Amino acid sequence: MDKFTGKIWVLGDDIDTDIIIPTEYLALKTVQDMAPYAFSPLRPELAAKIKEGDIIVAGKNFGCGSSREQAPEIIKALGIKCVIAKSFARIFFRNSINNGLLLIENSDLRDNVSEGDEITVTINEAIEHKGRKYPIASLPQNLVDIINAGGLVKAMRKLNGLG
Amino acid sequence: MGATIIQKIIKNNTGVDAKAGDIVTVNVDRVMIHDIFIPFVASKFEEMGFTKIWDPDKAVLIYDHLVPASQVDDTRHFRIGNEFVEKYGMKNIHRADGICHQLMTEAGYVKPGDVVFGTDSHTTTYGCVGAFSSGIGYTEMASILGTGTLWIKVPETIKVNITGRLPNNVMAKDIILRLIGDLGADGATYKALEFTGDTVANMTVASRMSMSNMAVEAGAKCALFSPDEKTAEYCNIKLTDKERALVGDSDAQYCQVINYRAEDFVPVMACPSNVDNVKSVSELAGKEIDQVFIGSCTNGRLEDLMAAAEILKGKHVASFVKLIVTPASRTIYRQAVENGTMAILAEAGAIITHPSCGLCCGRTGGILTDGETVVATNNRNFLGRMGTAKVQIYLASPKSAAAAAITGKITVPSV
Numbered sequence: 187m188d189k190f191t192g193k194i195w196v197l198g199d200d201i202d203t204d205i206i207i208p209t210e211y212l213a214l215k216t217v218q219d220m221a222p223y224a225f226s227p228l229r230p231e232l233a234a235k236i237k238e239g240d241i242i243v244a245g246k247n248f249g250c251g252s253s254r255e256q257a258p259e260i261i262k263a264l265g266i267k268c269v270i271a272k273s274f275a276r277i278f279f280r281n282s283i284n285n286g287l288l289l290i291e292n293s294d295l296r297d298n299v300s301e302g303d304e305i306t307v308t309i310n311e312a313i314e315h316k317g318r319k320y321p322i323a324s325l326p327q328n329l330v331d332i333i334n335a336g337g338l339v340k341a342m343r344k345l346n347g348l349g
Numbered sequence: 350m351g352a353t354i355i356q357k358i359i360k361n362n363t364g365v366d367a368k369a370g371d372i373v374t375v376n377v378d379r380v381m382i383h384d385i386f387i388p389f390v391a392s393k394f395e396e397m398g399f400t401k402i403w404d405p406d407k408a409v410l411i412y413d414h415l416v417p418a419s420q421v422d423d424t425r426h427f428r429i430g431n432e433f434v435e436k437y438g439m440k441n442i443h444r445a446d447g448i449c450h451q452l453m454t455e456a457g458y459v460k461p462g463d464v465v466f467g468t469d470s471h472t473t474t475y476g477c478v479g480a481f482s483s484g485i486g487y488t489e490m491a492s493i494l495g496t497g498t499l500w501i502k503v504p505e506t507i508k509v510n511i512t513g514r515l516p517n518n519v520m521a522k523d524i525i526l527r528l529i530g531d532l533g534a535d536g537a538t539y540k541a542l543e544f545t546g547d548t549v550a551n552m553t554v555a556s557r558m559s560m561s562n563m564a565v566e567a568g569a570k571c572a573l574f575s576p577d578e579k580t581a582e583y584c585n586i587k588l589t590d591k592e593r594a595l596v597g598d599s600d601a602q603y604c605q606v607i608n609y610r611a612e613d614f615v616p617v618m619a620c621p622s623n624v625d626n627v628k629s630v631s632e633l634a635g636k637e638i639d640q641v642f643i644g645s646c647t648n649g650r651l652e653d654l655m656a657a658a659e660i661l662k663g664k665h666v667a668s669f670v671k672l673i674v675t676p677a678s679r680t681i682y683r684q685a686v687e688n689g690t691m692a693i694l695a696e697a698g699a700i701i702t703h704p705s706c707g708l709c710c711g712r713t714g715g716i717l718t719d720g721e722t723v724v725a726t727n728n729r730n731f732l733g734r735m736g737t738a739k740v741q742i743y744l745a746s747p748k749s750a751a752a753a754a755i756t757g758k759i760t761v762p763s764v
Contacts, residue, residue: 200534200535200623202729202731204729204730204731204732204733204734205731205733207713207733208733209414209710209712209734210711210712210745212385213385213415213420213422213424213425213426215422215424215425222414225720226733226738227731227732228732228738228740245758246535247455247535247538247568250534250535250568251465251470251731252469252470253386253468253469253470253472253485253486254385254386254486254728255389255486255488267693273535273538275535275538275568276538276539277484277485277486277568278484278567280486280489281485281486281488281489281632284488284489285414285488319661326372328372330408330501335540338488338489338492338493339393339396339397339488341399341543342397342399342492342495342496343398344398344399344493345397345496346397346398346399346495347398349397
């Protein structure tokens with residue numbers, strides 16, 4: 187997935203993990219059971235509209251709040267290819283990498299796009315929107331290693347000789 | 350160049366003289382898993398191919414979010430947790446003793462200088478005794494259970510220096526809310542906070558706990574207080590030279606230094622629906638409310654209940670207000686009964702509930718609905734946190750919460 191194009195959903199600043207998945211649904215058995223309630227306090231209609239390959243573009247501090255790992259898992263289960271935000275909260279960032287959900291930090295894109303626009307992402311290089319290119323940084327090597335292994339579970343399986 | 354507290358803890362733990370931005374692997378001294386995530390930790394642990402916990406005595410499992418069960422499905426978490434403890438030989442399990450963060454320090458699981466991770470974002474709490482503690486997800490918890498290690502990026506540190514005497518109606522909660530308001534909800538993201546100054550030195554460990562607990566609401570990775578005699582007494586230990594040395598050096602490198610005069614603090618609240626939306630109580634006074642919640646890992650300790658009781662003594666909550674009081678642990682519950690605090694609260698009309706996370710995580714004990722307003726002493730006022738998305742949550746100190754319960758309006762506490 188070095189390069190991909192997708193339709194975007196645009197969200198604001200401080201999208202917290204209680205918005206991504208409210209606590210009342212956290213004891214449901216699987217992330218698939220929880221996924222229809224994603225973003226429900228803010229936009230109850232959103233989860234049903236998201237399609238495979240879509241991209242979320244948000245403001246600063248995306249994923250702030252609790253440590254619930256269901257948050258990135260649900261975003262991934264909805265088919266979201268990656269989340270691009272001005273910044274991410276730290277626990278959400280770690281959880282996303284460990285689950286193979288791609289996150290990209292970019293401070294300019296959010297304020298220049300509209301919901302429904304298409305963007306093209308080239309990993310470790312740039313995001314392209316209506317002819318304009320937004321450069322993006324490379325991830326540190328230890329995180330690339332986890333992603334390349336297919337997430338932390340697979341990395342640990344390899345460590346335990348279950349490759 | 351000198352070192353910050355977090356640099357010293359990491360050096361003691363790894364032997365590496367790490368600077369901010371370096372990625373190091375730490376040896377974990379203790380982990381905390383709570384009921385909501387145990388099914389996920391258990392399945393990831395086995396999926397990873399581990400067959401034993403690196404050191405079962407270093408792991409603690411605490412049931413608190415779902416205690417007592419409010420939905421039949423909740424009991425599945427207890428069944429899986431009990432099986433996990435049995436299968437892997439864990440001894441440290443608390444099935445109904447209180448909130449995880451209260452128990453970790455109260456039951457002596459955390460000591461100064463320890464490196465601790467928990468499956469809850471408010472794991473930053475243990476910085477109150479000078480431990481580096483932070484929240485992680487269940488997949489990383491499963492990997493720690495197998496390996497005893499975790500990679501971390503050494504954080505930069507923001508030093509917060511507070512000097513002077515706090516006004517009587519101001520509590521540690523007002524300080525941390527003000528700081529979050531000043532820093533913003535992402536102002537300390539990826540960073541450590543270090544609290545110093547005579548105001549902090551004069552604080553109880555319980556008050557320090559309210560502050561380290563909420564540091565994550567500014568995005569902080571951890572929030573550290575230097576261990577002192579109060580810490581030693583609270584932890585029931587004698588401080589070693591190494592623990593005494595957990596002080597930020599005067600020539601350490603800080604990315605930001607914030608100075609406050611204690612006398613300048615006033616009672617404040619975090620207004621709907623972001624923790625950094627902080628306003629003075631006097632500015633909000635008169636706003637009608639429906640419910641008050643005094644409890645949580647932020648403010649459910651004995652001094653919090655006593656502060657509320659001081660205001661409620663001989664008075665009664667407004668007829669249309671429900672005042673819910675939830676002690677943070679079974680020990681605190683017993684102490685508050687023994688010293689008469691519970692009797693004062695009950696006579697004032699409080700609904701006293703079992704020690705647990707309770708209403709704070711919106712699962713039980715006073716869920717609210719559209720158009721209702723609650724003044725609450727916990728740590729988050731996010732949309733939908735304590736009921737529907739149209740509930741207004743104002744976060745406050747126990748004194749401000751008690752004052753509002755009496756009048757039925759947001760009120761500046763007078764003691």
